[in-house]
Amino acid sequence: MTNDFDAIIIGSGAGGGTVALALAKAGKQVLLVERGNRFIDSEPYQDEQRMVIDMAAFDDRTIEVNGRNTRLFIGGILGGGTSLYGGVLMRPSRNDFHPGKYYSEWLPRHLWDWPITYDQLSPYFDQAESLFHVAGDDPKKIIHVETPAHSYPAKTPPLEPINQKLERGIEKAGFTPFHLPLGIDFNRCLRCAKCPGYYCPNDSRASTLVCAIDGAVSNYHLQVKTNTEAECLV
Known part of the structure; x- marks a missing residue:
């Protein structure tokens, strides 16, 4: 060496x-x-x-x-x-760069805003998603957090029947569910019951x-x- x-x-x-x-x-x-x-x-x-x-x-x-x-x-x-x-690889919200907007009571003034913006980091999020082969939903379905300008490098697989039922129920309640962006190669994934940890x-x-x-x-x-x-x- x-x-x-x-x-x-x-x-x-x-x-x-x-x-x-x-x-x-x-x-x-x-x-x-x-x-x-x-x-x-x-x-x-x-x-x-x-x-x-x-x-x-x-x-x-x-x-x-x-x-x-x-x-x-x-x-x-x-x-x-x-x-x-x-395997969850979700982009932050733009609001995450301005925590003082929501937590000013608990944060000193100099921590209210990041010294950089989401737009400055966005190209690097693109690179990270490419490196980790992130699979995700149609970005138009994902709200409250940021998404790629076009699409994720890979597609998520269809939801299991039980999750499809949950999705319909959530939509019926007026919410917008989406599949978490995941750094998982679903062509190889064994769908085992043990993942996190x-x-x-x-x-x-x-x-x-x-x-x-x-x-x-x-x-x-x-x-x-x-x-x-x-x-x-x-």
Whole structure:
């Protein structure tokens, strides 16, 4: 392993893994440091006791919350939280960039507005949706949050009969339901009952490991060092 890097990234989750790919594609020598490990055999990680109760794939460190030591639901494996999330990749609302509009009583004045706008970030949301192969509804059906200008990279599959019944009931009540935008390859998805909090058994759920890290290691100058914790910055 070379010790001469243009960038060293700590953590391989949504931020770290994506930036690692971008820098590597730009021709940089990149090192990605991850405290967790890579899962080789996904079968043991479909067990509810092990994954949900024992939190085997989550960060094993604790913090004190209300006087008790508590473990947080933060991914502790290569890919970080993107290796364990439910695949939902929804854009924010424009109002999310102006929290003071709704929460001025609880926020200091300097936090009322973001220093950047949704429109400035919109091109990067396009890139992220492309990278994670997001499947979504017709954008015209999605209200209150922002959507791509044209369409999502992939289509969502038809709803199951029970969900179709729910959709009709919601529409009858005067609301506008929509299918959550999901970073899931539905051509490969096994439709198993376990998704959020579990490791995907065949990598059909988009993660930085599947969509960014492995490809960058194979095609660019990215090196990954797992089981390695950054203790301080010098």
